[in-house]
Amino acid sequence: MANLRAIRKRIGSVKSTQQITKAMKMVSAAKLKRAQDAIVAARPYARNMREVVERLARRAGPEAHPLLSSRERKKLGLLVITSDRGLCGGFNSNLLRVANRFLQENRGRYEEVALFVVGRKARDFFRRRRVPLRKETINILGSLSYSHAEQLAHDMVDGYLAGELDEVVIVFNEFRSAISQNVRMDKLFPIAFERAEGEAPEAGIDYLYEPSRKEILATLLPKYVETQIFRMLLESVAGEHGARMTAMDSATNNAVDMISRLTLQMNRARQASITKELMEIIGGAEALKG
DSSP states (O other), rough: OHHHHHHHHHHHHHHHHHHHHHHHHHHHHHHOOOOOOOOHHHHHHHHHHHHHHHHHHHHHHHGGGGGOOOOOEEEEEEEEESSSSOTTTHHHHHHHHHHHHHHHTTTTTOOOEEEEEESSHHHHHHHHHTHHHEEEOOGGGGGHHHHHHHHHHHHHHHHHHHHSSSSEEEEEEEEEEEEEEEEEEEEEEEEOOOOOOOOOOTOOOOOOOOOOOOHHHHEEEEEEEEHHHHHHHHHHHHHHHHHHHHOOOOOOHHHHHHHHHHHHHHHHHHHHHHHHHHHHHHHHHHHOOO
């Protein structure tokens, strides 16, 4: 009977867990729809912004704005975007593995690495490894707004203009579908656009600028950085909800399978117990006859 009680208790525990995972799956599915709508709406603007900046940068040249000019890469700014909460499969672990490998492989390439992190998971990961953080931003992904991207962009652009950073790279999860997120590592600035092979040169062709070209670039390039960071944050939010929905769906299905196995085990144990009692009764009756 002790074994039966233990099995029943375990079945009850698994059923409670199943209810939790099922509820989390439904919540993530609802949030995923909103997050997916947000990233789908943001991508065309970010893509068009990139095209506009690309055309201007090709014509203006690197001397038109500091964000266009490359310099010796001694100081790296690395922005790592993860989630604040777990229970989303390999969403965070895969990204953090890539970021950590990048730091290890480039340890001697840069004199200094300034680490910016978004999300509790990235903060805790690097704290455990005693990696110093330049800035940590947590608890913003649940109520993400454009102002968060503005602040991040402001910190990194100011660091670049002040000579504290020579290059800024972002590691984030790109949303593809509810079951697929791709870890991306993109250089944010200095902004360099390579002409595609076979593309005709644009020498001798330029725009008329009003106000001046430098004034336009001074306004447009920081806005471009903000837009790209905001898009990457939205990608990460949508990817997080998709990964959590998938993980919770898998956990719910595993709970169903475990309950079936435990129920079968309980029935066998009950049958064995009944058989044992019957054998004892028969044995006792035979003993009385004798």
